[in-house]
Amino acid sequence: MDYLSLPQAIKKLFGVELSENKALKDLVYPLARFPKSSPAKNFLNVVREKIEYSDKYNILVPHASLIKLHNAMILQCIFADTKKVKDIFVERKKRTLAAEFIQMLLIDRQSVIGISLSADKSCRLVEILFSNNPLDEVKLPNPFEQLPILSGSSLVQGILVQSAAISQGEKMMMHYLNGDLELAYQTSLSIRSTNEVINKYQLLIASEYQEAVDFDHLLENI
Incomplete structure (x- = not known):
């Protein structure tokens, strides 16, 4: 099985250097965390590779998990809360609620908190979330001209700052x-x-x- 490091995976998926954006790193690494109760069942099926002469590890993502990582990052850029994003992948009710919220938030808008949106991709993203398509196999379209997190916050966090609107x-x-x-x-x-x-x-x-x-x-x- 082929693997990429987390920085390599993010670069491949979004063309962004992970090391240059702390807010992005803070969203990505929780997705690759190993649960203490069952470390073999981590969200992205990542493996840890010991770094020679160090007590640290490289986290490696299998190619088979790249679509899941991509989709999780799109959702993380909207919601920020890692647990809620993971729930969307496994709980039908939470997935539908997320789809309804995104539909209210993005559809018929050309931009949100100054970030330009693609109307077609926003609609397609909502359609996939409402469907039964598995989110580890079907890639969500990225409706953002620039990932919101690159400006320092998720979409929800950014909108809350402008809560008067x-x-x-x-x-x-x-x-x-x-x-x-x-x-x-x-x-x-x-x-x-x-x-x-x-x-x-x-x-x-x-x-x-x-x-x-x-x-x-x-x-x-x-």
Whole structure:
């Protein structure tokens, strides 16, 4: 099996030098992390190669995982939260929610936070996410003229900085997708919407928040 180092893989996929962009590195390396509970089942099927005369390792990505890495990076550039991106690959409900959010965010827009978009590629990206096509086999189109993370933040993070231009419903979804469940829940409390997607996220956030509260109470009583 042929392998590429992570920097080589990112260069091949996006034409970007990983060493020159810290924000990009911070997104890429969590995708290649080895789970402590089951290191053989890592997300990208990477292997570690010991560097001679060092206690460090090179992380090598198999060619068979390049489409999965590409797709994960496109989604990471939107959502930033690595766990939520990984969930999109394995949970149908999370994948549909992501597709609905991206549809609201990108469709019919020529740019977001100053980054030009391809309307055709945005539509195709959403179509694939709504489909049953496996995301480790079918390549998502890259709708961005420049990857948002090269400007220092994900799309969601960048939009939250300009929060005056978005609705409370959109803000709630973005806090959730940015990994801030507490802020997403607090924002959700004041929302009354007829938008189906916003209502789906509101219910999901309330459910996950209650689970987190119940878990905290359980720990307190141990």
